[in-house]
Amino acid sequence: MELDESTSNVFVIGAGVSGLTAAYEISKYLPTIVIDRLPLIGGTHANYQNKLAISLKHKCDESGVRFLLGNTALRWAPSYQLLVVGPAGIQWLPGNHLVYAGGIRPSTQAELGILGNRLGGVLACTVAKHFLESGVCLGHRVVILGNGNSAMHVGKDVAKQGNQVIVLSMDDLGERPGYADEWWPQWTPLSIHGNGRVKEILIGKNGMKERILCDAVIFAERMRPLRNIDGAIFDHESNAVTFAQLVSDTPSLEQRSAYASEIAIKLLTVLRR
Amino acid sequence: MALTYDVVIIGGGVIGTAIAARLSQTKAKVCLVEKAGDIAEGASKGNAGGASSYYDPPGSLAERMTTASYKRWEDICERLNVPYRRIGGMIPAFTEKDEEQIHINYEEAKACGVRSEMLTKKQALQHEPMLAKDCHSAVLFADDGIIDPMRLVFAYAELAASNGVDVHFHSPVIGFETQGGLVSAAITPKGTIRAQFFVNASGVFADMISQFAEGEDFRMWPRRGQYWLLDREFGANIHHVIYGVAHPEAGTKGIHIYPTTNRSVLLGPSVEEIEDPYDTSTDAKTLDNVFQSTKRIMPSISLDYVIKSFAANRPTCEEPFFVRVDRKVPNLIHAVSRSIGVTTSPGIADYVLDLLKDSGLQAEEDLSAVLRLPFVPRLGHESHPERINLESVGRSFSQIVCVCEQVTAGEIEAALKAHIPARSIDGVRKRTGACGGRCQGAVCMAGVTFLCSAHGDQPPENILMREGGEIGIGRVHK
Numbered sequence: 001m002e003l004d005e006s007t008s009n010v011f012v013i014g015a016g017v018s019g020l021t022a023a024y025e026i027s028k029y030l031p032t033i034v035i036d037r038l039p040l041i042g043g044t045h046a047n048y049q050n051k052l053a054i055s056l057k058h059k060c061d062e063s064g065v066r067f068l069l070g071n072t073a074l075r076w077a078p079s080y081q082l083l084v085v086g087p088a089g090i091q092w093l094p095g096n097h098l099v100y101a102g103g104i105r106p107s108t109q110a111e112l113g114i115l116g117n118r119l120g121g122v123l124a125c126t127v128a129k130h131f132l133e134s135g136v137c138l139g140h141r142v143v144i145l146g147n148g149n150s151a152m153h154v155g156k157d158v159a160k161q162g163n164q165v166i167v168l169s170m171d172d173l174g175e176r177p178g179y180a181d182e183w184w185p186q187w188t189p190l191s192i193h194g195n196g197r198v199k200e201i202l203i204g205k206n207g208m209k210e211r212i213l214c215d216a217v218i219f220a221e222r223m224r225p226l227r228n229i230d231g232a233i234f235d236h237e238s239n240a241v242t243f244a245q246l247v248s249d250t251p252s253l254e255q256r257s258a259y260a261s262e263i264a265i266k267l268l269t270v271l272r273r
Numbered sequence: 274m275a276l277t278y279d280v281v282i283i284g285g286g287v288i289g290t291a292i293a294a295r296l297s298q299t300k301a302k303v304c305l306v307e308k309a310g311d312i313a314e315g316a317s318k319g320n321a322g323g324a325s326s327y328y329d330p331p332g333s334l335a336e337r338m339t340t341a342s343y344k345r346w347e348d349i350c351e352r353l354n355v356p357y358r359r360i361g362g363m364i365p366a367f368t369e370k371d372e373e374q375i376h377i378n379y380e381e382a383k384a385c386g387v388r389s390e391m392l393t394k395k396q397a398l399q400h401e402p403m404l405a406k407d408c409h410s411a412v413l414f415a416d417d418g419i420i421d422p423m424r425l426v427f428a429y430a431e432l433a434a435s436n437g438v439d440v441h442f443h444s445p446v447i448g449f450e451t452q453g454g455l456v457s458a459a460i461t462p463k464g465t466i467r468a469q470f471f472v473n474a475s476g477v478f479a480d481m482i483s484q485f486a487e488g489e490d491f492r493m494w495p496r497r498g499q500y501w502l503l504d505r506e507f508g509a510n511i512h513h514v515i516y517g518v519a520h521p522e523a524g525t526k527g528i529h530i531y532p533t534t535n536r537s538v539l540l541g542p543s544v545e546e547i548e549d550p551y552d553t554s555t556d557a558k559t560l561d562n563v564f565q566s567t568k569r570i571m572p573s574i575s576l577d578y579v580i581k582s583f584a585a586n587r588p589t590c591e592e593p594f595f596v597r598v599d600r601k602v603p604n605l606i607h608a609v610s611r612s613i614g615v616t617t618s619p620g621i622a623d624y625v626l627d628l629l630k631d632s633g634l635q636a637e638e639d640l641s642a643v644l645r646l647p648f649v650p651r652l653g654h655e656s657h658p659e660r661i662n663l664e665s666v667g668r669s670f671s672q673i674v675c676v677c678e679q680v681t682a683g684e685i686e687a688a689l690k691a692h693i694p695a696r697s698i699d700g701v702r703k704r705t706g707a708c709g710g711r712c713q714g715a716v717c718m719a720g721v722t723f724l725c726s727a728h729g730d731q732p733p734e735n736i737l738m739r740e741g742g743e744i745g746i747g748r749v750h751k
Contacts, residue, residue: 037676072673074652083658085671085681090652090659105715110502110581115555118583118699120738123718130719136734191554196739219715228677228711233506 016043139216319585498542653679677710
């Protein structure tokens with residue numbers, strides 16, 4: 001892609017509803033380029049029924065947003081250049097701001113402070129989802145950490161396979177999810193044990209401790225933004241990075257879009273100054 | 274029928290594979306036996322990758338092996354395509370007692386002929402601006418470096434295998450046949466292996482191997498170390514290895530701040546003498562102690578940057594370092610190193626070859642042996658990735674699989690097709706870094722699994738988290 005060095009390109013990472021919304025708002029005033037790892041729009045909800053994403057794409061096209069789909073952004077250099085890698089090759093593109101809406105991921109074992117080894121059968125919900133879609137059986141007693149949307153997608157599929165689902169939620173007091181055979185609200189996972197493959201998880205609440213026997217543990221707890229571009233892990237003015245996505249994985253697509261729009265408009269008041 | 278070799282090397286860690294790589298340059302017929310399903314499954318997969326220029330007092334064997342190794346890293350790593358940076362190491366002092374100790378280190382290093390320099394407080398802070406401001410002084414070892422310790426072991430093994438060394442996995446030595454005071458064959462569950470010489474590079478299990486061979490009596494035990502791994506975003510601010518002060522009464526070299534070759538940072542290790550070599554559990558109290566000790570040295574260290582914590586065990590022995598012919602069994606050679614396996618591995622490899630020749634091994638240099646490995650572009654390690662020539666290396670080197678560690682499909686395919694191939698998620702992680710970054714595989718583990726699956730002609734649920742017979746990602750037996 002040929003880019004004019006003199007233009008003040010804004011890169012938007014992620015072509016989900018948040019990224020598309022932000023790109024549309026920004027493109028009204030500044031040249032905007034949307035980059036996504038996948039060769040299609042919609043992000044986590046990439047399908048033909050995602051009418052919101054499809055209509056946003058049309059609006060972006062009309063507004064002159066350029067798309068680099070199927071490309072991965074890897075590094076945001078202090079010289080305001082973005083390393084983009086994809087079918088067209090490996091290139092540095094100049095730009096003056098990076099807006100990140102690259103999706104969410106579950107907190108890792110370390111981030112949740114869970115002790116124990118790297119064991120078989122312990123997976124992030126994002127990975128579990130891919131496996132379930134390929135018909136892989138994750139386990140016969142599957143502990144799911146978390147009670148949000150991501151947890152639900154995994155839980156329902158595991159239950160559909162005829163396997164037991166044990167749901168543990170650190171923060172949530174809510175209703176027992178319909179797909180859960182066991183429900184442990186406001187319990188904290190402490191450590192994971194096993195020899196090669198996970199065998200049990202130790203959990204705690206108010207000084208009480210319990211051991212849950214299991215053969216799989218799925219992380220879907222405390223979803224956080226997937227920040228994996230070097231130089232764009234934190235947002236502060238000096239590195240010209242803004243995060244335009246909701247962190248929680250429960251709100252609707254419309255709520256996500258509204259949030260991204262709000263962030264993009266705020267950002268524009270700064271950028272146009 | 275038993276296999277027959279000139280030399281059997283027992284143990285596929287950094288020392289065993291370094292020896293295998295060196296012997297592969299000769300005409301001797303060599304094999305390496307490893308009890309696990311992959312190489313680098315013991316201490317070699319859980320260390321910081323320090324390649325020091327100074328570690329032990331002058332005149333000791335450990336010092337000789339360090340000195341015989343440290344100047345060669347640029348050459349070795351260029352040939353073997355292993356990330357290495359000679360960034361220098363520093364011990365800052367915060368008390369008068371610390372200052373006394375680092376002066377001893379300074380004098381010792383000088384006596385070893387190693388470049389070392391005393392830094393004033395001002396100089397120390399110029400070298401490393403994030404040091405705590407109450408630092409008194411520091412000693413700098415300019416020739417210390419950092420290496421990717423797992424890639425080094427794979428490179429040694431790959432070079433050895435390229436030159437015809439046989440590597441037998443899932444082959445723990447469970448006994449020996451002896452004849453006239455010599456060991457004549459190693460017994461493994463997969464069969465008996467005859468040889469003229471046996472090299473014991475089995476790390477924490479070296480005492481057991483010696484016992485099986487009716488050799489010397491010594492005792493090994495695991496020393497557990499817990500680490501924090503911090504993100505590159507923090508690592509960008511650290512320019513040297515920062516060592517804790519090694520007070521002799523502590524019996525350890527202290528807790529360090531180790532930049533890695535991919536610019537993340539390791540904090541650790543702790544020191545815990547334990548019994549079970551497979552116990553790599555972590556505990557909150559020890560990890561907090563590691564964090565506090567390093568925060569004392571560098572106050573801006575924050576757990577906000579944590580990618581993961583882990584524990585790894587290093588082999589320990591009363592005699593911390595010995596490479597010699599067994600005193601009872603003249604065709605058994607021990608190569609045991611505590612904490613400095615990476616640092617001394619090139620030196621040990623040469624020295625073991627000398628010991629073998631002195632003992633009567635015919636090991637003429639094989640001039641047709643390869644000395645370098647094919648170049649595999651590593652986008653994540655390139656400061657100018659745009660210069661990678663995709664036309665010549667292939668488009669798969671611009672297909673990103675692991676975003677955090679910037680690992681391409683090309684690299685993963687190279688790992689799956691190597692002489693010593695990756696066959697599990699962990700095997701890919703150890704060779705390429707994929708699944709080992711910020712998100713710990715949340716983005717790429719499915720992709721890595723499907724690549725392993727397609728390459729090995731296996732359904733994805735059969736792909737193991739770790740090579741070694743344990744049940745993997747999804748396969749569950751009722």
